[in-house]
């Protein structure tokens with residue numbers, strides 16, 4: 717039996733890999749700006765505080781499920797919480813510049829056996845505050861070939877994440893569609909459709925090897941939507 721003392725001596729730390737959502741949160745261009753407004757306010761003489769929230773489901777750190785691009789497929793609320801826990805996640809240090817894509821050659825020399833989730837740390841997250849326009853319109857992403865290669869050769873991988881606003885480039889809708897479809901489609905040659913986490917905060921994971929221990933994704937629990945903002949909780953060594 718694991719006692720509290722055992723857990724304490726484990727030297728694990730729990731970190732949140734999601735950004736806070738506020739009125740200034742980045743949102744994919746073409747979607748709606750978040751609006752978080754006070755409704756009742758004690759300071760205005762009300763008895764209690766309440767807020768009204770209007771937040772696009774692809775705002776802030778969020779998870780894309782297949783229904784985002786394939787209408788008759790699984791939306792995020794169709795996933796059981798057990799499917800959103802990853803026991804063998806990996807953070808990959810892959811610095812990328814504006815508009816650069818993660819290519820198969822960035823991964824092909826690695827032994828990815830056993831991993832169920834890969835988070836790509838491109839370093840582009842620093843532009844989220846430094847240069848918002850650049851963060852939204854010049855983001856690095858993942859190439860179509862890389863998604864296809866991962867799904868064909870590493871069927872154990874169920875989720876990819878990135879510290880940029882999208883897995884695909886901003887300026888090419890057709891390519892973005894192809895890339896997302898490659899991630900979400902059902903295909904006998906592939907493993908299960910992927911989940912994609914975008915706008916991740918990967919600064920809290922140490923750069924030491926195998927520092928990531930376990931990952932739990934907790935999406936907003938809203939019925940029927942394709943994707944949702946989420947809390948991504950990781951234990952690190």
Ligand SMILES: [Zn+2]
Nearest residue numbers: 774780914943
């Ligand atoms: Zn999205």
